[in-house]
Amino acid sequence: MSIETIQGYMDKALRRFEEHPAVTFMSTNETLTYRELRKEIDKIASFLVSLGVKKGSHVAYLIPNSMEFVLFSQAVARCGATSIPMGVKLGVREVAFILNDSDTDFVIMATEMHMKTVLKYVNDKKEQQQSVKVIGLAGFNLQYPEEFITISRQEIQKVENVSSFPDMSPEDISMISYTGGTTGMPKGVMHSQGGKAAALIASFIEFPMDDRDKVLLTTPLQHSAGSLMLRALAGGAHVYIDTFKADTFLKTVQEKRITVTFTVPTIIYRIIDKAKKMKFDVSSLRSIHYGSSPISSERLKEAIELFGPVFVQQYGATEANVLITRMHKFDHVRALETGAKFLQSCGKPCLMTQIRIIDDGGQDVKTYEKGEVILKSPYLMEGYYKRPDLTSEAIKDGWFYTGDIGQFDEEGFLYIVDRKKDMIISGGMNVYSVEVEKVVNQHPAVVMSACIGVPDPDWGELVTVFVVLHDGVKCSEEEMVEFCKARTSSYMVPKKVYFKENLPLTQIGKIDKKELKKDFWKDKERQIN
The missing domain is CATH 3.40.50.980 (Rossmann fold)
Structure with missing residues (x-):
């Protein structure tokens, strides 16, 4: 069996550790060696x-x-x-x-x-x-x-x-x-089999762990957690599988002495809130990998107070086996200590990934200039199934065009500013929704927010934000608008603010902007105005 395939690697991996515990499913407490x-x-x-x-x-x-x-x-x-x-x-x-x-x-x-x-x-x-x-x-x-x-x-x-x-x-x-x-x-x-095998090798570089590690996975295994599961099993770790509940998550970490986990910022926030009410020993954790979106600076401070300097961020895409960039533990701590802006970045390119940022003419942009993020790696997709037209749009000369708008800083940290298709054009100005969210999220009353464009006969698209506040805290629309006016360009200030108890999430924990947009755009032929 070829070891240049994911099938070959996993078959060989499962033969290396024999009587060592491999997987425990928490709901039934069943363990298989x-x-x-x-x-x-x-x-x-x-x-x-x-x-x-x-x-x-x-x-x-x-x-x-x-x-x-x-x-x-x-x-x-x-x-x-x-x-x-x-x-x-x-x-x-x-x-x-x-x-x-x-x-x-x-x-x-x-x-x-x-x-x-x-x-x-x-x-x-x-x-x-x-x-x-x-x-x-x-x-x-x-x-x-x-x-x-x-x-x-x-x-x-x-x-x-x-x-x-x-x-x-x-x-x-x-x-x-x-x-x-x-x-x-x-x-x-x-x-391909070879691409998945290359991704497994890359994950050994990017996710250090061995047969003494205990890995807790509570997010859907169809997504990034499943990739981490393969990495853990290929290295002989003991994988614990559950569905997410904040209290059971913390209880499992304490009782099983979990060392590694994967999650998303929205889940981290729920864990922090639960840990404030109940005391748990989480000192065994040495790595918390998270992805899907940057973490709030204020909430990261709370998280590090709770778990220690154990956070590692990743930026990925389905087309690139979710391994594009990483921001390591040292950088999280350095950013908090110095107030450095790169905490809002998604880190630097993975060892086996090459990244460029290009303008509409295909030329590389300068530091801090915005452009489309494109990348190369040995584990890129082979293409879109039955869609050669979309494949040729996405992969050109071996480079995958992500559709993400990004910029590099002088240290080489990558910042994802927005999706190309998620940009708001308001009053003729390009508004990147992620940048609006960054400003809104600085307000001390805010837990999380989402910015979308809403069709408007005057502005074209109205900059609109949905905001979830901390329990028991109040904030008015006028106060939020004034807060943003003091911190960002006038054309990026929200024209409308909706306060919600929670925001809809996709199955992998991202805020579901499609759901938020649905009622506003349902009668429109196009999703731009």
Whole structure:
């Protein structure tokens, strides 16, 4: 089995640690050693082969954080099939789109809300004389339609092991991972076996850990947490899997002596608020990796007081295996001690990533000038599934065009200013929503905020912010506007402020601006004004 593939690396990794604990699922307290994990993966892979899964089959899965997610996702890879992971919080519309767009042959599921959608897909394919098999996982208290194959892990143990699984080559497609799609419909990002293998090597450089580490993952394993899971298992760490609740998170860190975790800023804020009310020992943590957005300076100070100097930020993209830049622990501490602006950056390029910032003519911009972030790495996507047109737009001469607007400072820190498509044009001026949010978030009453453009006959687009305040704290719209006027350009000052108890989040914890925009733009043909 080639070690130049993710299949080869993970097969070899799971044979290195044998009796060492590999995975614990907190809800059931079930633990599998590396030997047990490998044996169960091979057994499930044999079952999938018996159903007809083979090299090149497209296998989608809708499984919440669980032991089953670990086992079945790895079994799909073991078979040489192409994985299509889907978040269990995806809407039925998105799931229907992904199933059809990805030409899914097999579905593995453990969610109730998507049953009708998956069944419709099966029946639609049957009318086209195409067969789709659906496996409904037992143990999730769900009643699956009779068209599904309902089976438990215990029943799978009776399946006879196949003698061997197909060997993959570096060029074979390992995964089609659909973009989060905060604008428009998702795109299928194709990653090769070789690309995923290169990403695993890169993660060894960027995420130091070994067989003494205990890694807690509570965000969806379909996303960045899943990449960290593979890194942890490849290095012999003990992975603890749960769904997020602030008190249970802190309790697990204390009782299991967790050393590494991954999260997002909104979750960090909830942990801080809970820790203020209840005392926990979190001294075992040595690395908290976070991503999706910069962290508030004030809240980071609180977080470091609670956890110590253990924070590492990452900036990534589905198309680049989520490994683009890192801001390390030392830089977090240095920024807090000196008041340096680079705390609002996403760090510096990863060791295996090359980054440029270019203008509309394709020329590199100067320090502090804004432009589009483009990058190269050995683990870039192969392209968008069935969309050569979008692929040729996104990848030119080996460079991936991220669609993010960024700038470098004199030290080489990268700042993401906004998405190209998320820019607000108000009164003829370009307003970068992230910069407005940075100003609003400086207000001591603010927990978090989101800035969008709202169609307006006078301004074109009205700079509008949604604000969540600290419990028991009051702030008026007039006060917020005056606060911003004192700190930023007049054209960037919000024209309208809405106060909310909470903001809608995407399944990976980002503020869902598409949801915020929906009511304002629903009657518009275009999303610009």
